[in-house]
Amino acid sequence: MKFRPFSFAALILVAIISLSLVGRSDAVLVIAGVSDGDLPGGQPRAIFVQAVSPIADLSIWGVGVANNGGGTDGQEFTFPSMSAEVGDVFVLAANANSKSFFENNFSDPFIYFIDNSFVVSGDDAIEVFQDGTVFDVFGDQNTDGTGEVWEYKDGFAIRLPNTNPSSQQGGFDESDYLIQNGGFDGRDEIGHVALFAAVADFTPLNPIPEPGVGILALLAAVILLQRRRR
């Protein structure tokens, strides 16, 4: 069998591209924020999660709230079988009032779920699960957040751009978030909206660098060079 160097190189390239495409299809859902308001009943109480890659089937993803440093409660909510687009923001509201707060005051195309398990107060850690394994975490499941750097009592935390889920960087890092502990304290609804609107911009996504992009660019360059030589 005759072996031409170029076909071998092409074969390698195809293999690398296939691998990179497998990597690209790794869907990810990250914690985008958490809110413990100061309106009556402590509203709005909500967890924000965002799809940073397309997700074909959300039902392998779930969320849990580890309350008061009591350790993980495991997955307390499972998403239904549905797909997600890049940039989709899911607002996991503790109750109808918390949902209404965002629905009435923000034009963002949030996708809402209401569930008892989303009753967060500023000392609770948040876990996002993929296939039953913790994929992203906010806070420490085994530590009551009171007095911790990640406390968000009567306030909120919002993920900063270009930060990765905790599973991809060795654990939770509070510097990945803008945290306003007590930020909502004493504010009325308009005050809540004003503060949240000023900081919580979900439009610039937090894209996770994908090695596949570089390889695809390289492939494009190779093809262009080949065409020029012909």
Ligand SMILES: [Ca+2]
């Ligand atoms: Ca509160």
Ligand SMILES: [Ca+2]
């Ligand atoms: Ca819980």
Ligand SMILES: [Ca+2]
């Ligand atoms: Ca709590």
